[in-house]
Amino acid sequence: MELEKDVESYLKREIKKRGGQSFKWTSTIRGVPDQIVCLPNGDTIFVELKKADGKTRKIQDKVIKDLRDLKQAVFVCHSRTEVSALVQNLEMIGCFEHA
Numbered sequence: 001m002e003l004e005k006d007v008e009s010y011l012k013r014e015i016k017k018r019g020g021q022s023f024k025w026t027s028t029i030r031g032v033p034d035q036i037v038c039l040p041n042g043d044t045i046f047v048e049l050k051k052a053d054g055k056t057r058k059i060q061d062k063v064i065k066d067l068r069d070l071k072q073a074v075f076v077c078h079s080r081t082e083v084s085a086l087v088q089n090l091e092m093i094g095c096f097e098h099a
Helices: 004-017 058-069 080-092
Strands: 021-024 035-038 044-049 073-077
Touching: 004 021, 004 035, 004 044, 004 080, 044 058, 058 073, 073 080
Parallel strands: 044 073
Antiparallel strands: 021 035, 035 044
C-alpha cells in the first residue's frame, strides 16, 4: 500500500516536471488541503492527499466544501494512479501551458 507521503512526493515531482510548483500548505486553520499547486497557466488548485484507504475528516470535508463554494478547484487523491489521472486531466485542459 502506498503511504500518503509517497503519493505527495509523486504529486510534487509530476507537477514540477511540467513547469508547475506544489507547496505544502501549513496553516493555523485545521483541515486545509495538503498542497497548493501553482500551474504554469496561472491557475492554482488545492490537493488533499490520502493513503489508499484513507478518508477525509469532517473538518477537511468542511474546508473542501468551503473552498469549492468559493469556486476553487480542490481534488483528493488516494494513490499515484489518481495523481496521474489528475495530472493528465490538467494537461488535457491546458494547465501546463505558459500564460
